[in-house]
Amino acid sequence: MSRKYKKMKNSQLYKGSLNTIIMKLLEENGKMYGYEITQKVKAITQGELNITEGALYPALHKLEAEGLLDVEIEKVDNRMRKYYKLTETGQKENVNRLSELEDFIRNMQSLVNPSPKLEF
Amino acid sequence: MSRKYKKMKNSQLYKGSLNTIIMKLLEENGKMYGYEITQKVKAITQGELNITEGALYPALHKLEAEGLLDVEIEKVDNRMRKYYKLTETGQKENVNRLSELEDFIRNMQSLVNPSPKLEF
DNA sequence: CTATTATGTATAAGAATCTTATGTATATTT
DNA sequence: AAATATACATAAGATTCTTATACATAATAG
Numbered sequence: 001m002s003r004k005y006k007k008m009k010n011s012q013l014y015k016g017s018l019n020t021i022i023m024k025l026l027e028e029n030g031k032m033y034g035y036e037i038t039q040k041v042k043a044i045t046q047g048e049l050n051i052t053e054g055a056l057y058p059a060l061h062k063l064e065a066e067g068l069l070d071v072e073i074e075k076v077d078n079r080m081r082k083y084y085k086l087t088e089t090g091q092k093e094n095v096n097r098l099s100e101l102e103d104f105i106r107n108m109q110s111l112v113n114p115s116p117k118l119e120f
Numbered sequence: 121m122s123r124k125y126k127k128m129k130n131s132q133l134y135k136g137s138l139n140t141i142i143m144k145l146l147e148e149n150g151k152m153y154g155y156e157i158t159q160k161v162k163a164i165t166q167g168e169l170n171i172t173e174g175a176l177y178p179a180l181h182k183l184e185a186e187g188l189l190d191v192e193i194e195k196v197d198n199r200m201r202k203y204y205k206l207t208e209t210g211q212k213e214n215v216n217r218l219s220e221l222e223d224f225i226r227n228m229q230s231l232v233n234p235s236p237k238l239e240f
Numbered sequence: 241c242t243a244t245t246a247t248g249t250a251t252a253a254g255a256a257t258c259t260t261a262t263g264t265a266t267a268t269t270t
Numbered sequence: 271a272a273a274t275a276t277a278c279a280t281a282a283g284a285t286t287c288t289t290a291t292a293c294a295t296a297a298t299a300g
Contacts, residue, residue: 014223015136015257015286022234035248044234045226045227055287079248079295101232104133105225107165112144112162117265132295135257155277175258177279199266199277 010049018051018059020101023068023086023094031072031085050120060084066092130169138171138179140221142212143188143206151192151205154180180204188213 025040026032032040038051060082063069068090072083086094145160146152154162158171183189188210191201206214233239 009288010288011220011224012136012256013140015131016134017228017285020133020294021228021231028234033248035246039247039282044230047197047221048227052288053249054251054254054291059286061128075246081248100131101133101228103165103168104131105228107139107168108137108221110164111141111161112218114148119222128261132258132285138257153277159276172259173277174260174281179257182278183282197267197276198280201277 014049017101018055019063020097021051022059022063023090023097026069026084026086027091027094031083033081035081045120063090075103083113125141125184134169136173136223138192139183140217141171142176142204143210143217146204147214148207151203153201153203155201183210232237 021041022037025037029040034053034056038053038056041049060069064071064084067087069084070087070090072085074081074083099107129228141161142157145157148163149160154173154176158173158176160167161171180189184204187207189204190207190210192205194201
């Protein structure tokens with residue numbers, strides 16, 4: 001019964017980007033555990049994106065089930081940690097997803113920031 | 121019984137961005153009808169993002185119900201068109217959403233393209 | 241010292257958004 | 271004459287997320 005009310009309400013825009021974020025962070029850091037990922041994301045985005053456990057853990061389990069992540073359990077200070085890292089398949093898939101993300105960002109910028117109409 | 125198979129499977133990344141896209145296009149073009157929006161988006165993204173009717177029409181109806189869009193029916197060539205435009209509230213809300221989108225893009229770039237670690 | 245907060249994982253119920261599949265109808269092109 | 275393009279609409283199911291719990295230990299605050 002800890003877990004104080006944390007009203008986060010991330011922008012809907014982040015919906016669908018969690019898997020890509022997880023995989024990119026794992027690529028970058030080698031291995032990470034769930035709680036560490038939430039803290040890292042919060043730090044990088046200066047508190048703007050707060051990944052909830054209810055979203056994170058199912059996502060990690062799914063990526064593992066799909067063979068994109070490997071898990072390795074450690075016990076630190078008597079507390080359990082599940083370290084995740086990309087499998088080889090995961091590394092290949094990560095390349096695709098980052099490429100998709102670049103396309104996505106480029107397309108969103110085209111939509112929102114159209115090249116100005118030329119005046120004659 | 122037309123409707124040829126159109127397998128689109130947009131990247132999950134676009135999930136959550138439809139409302140923002142709609143409102144931005146309406147701000148830019150004054151008024152648009154549904155089908156026009158799908159074609160415009162396809163053109164701008166060079167075919168990479170294909171908005172489905174099953175997503176678009178419910179989204180338009182919801183934005184209208186929320187008071188962000190106004191609708192105006194016209195008949196062109198004996199075919200119905202429902203033109204949508206931003207209400208005043210919608211214009212204000214659009215500013216917020218575009219600002220959220222900028223933050224989102226910035227954050228995603230930070231996550232994916234971190235500033236290189238300095239070496240000493 | 242005891243209550244809260246931080247660290248750490250997990251799942252279930254429900255909301256929100258989207259894909260896929262239809263349905264209806266007219267205009268245009270093949 | 272048939273297929274495609276234009277134009278709207280909704281329902282079923284999938285996916286992803288929020289919110290609310292649950293359990294457990296370590297560290298900090300009052």
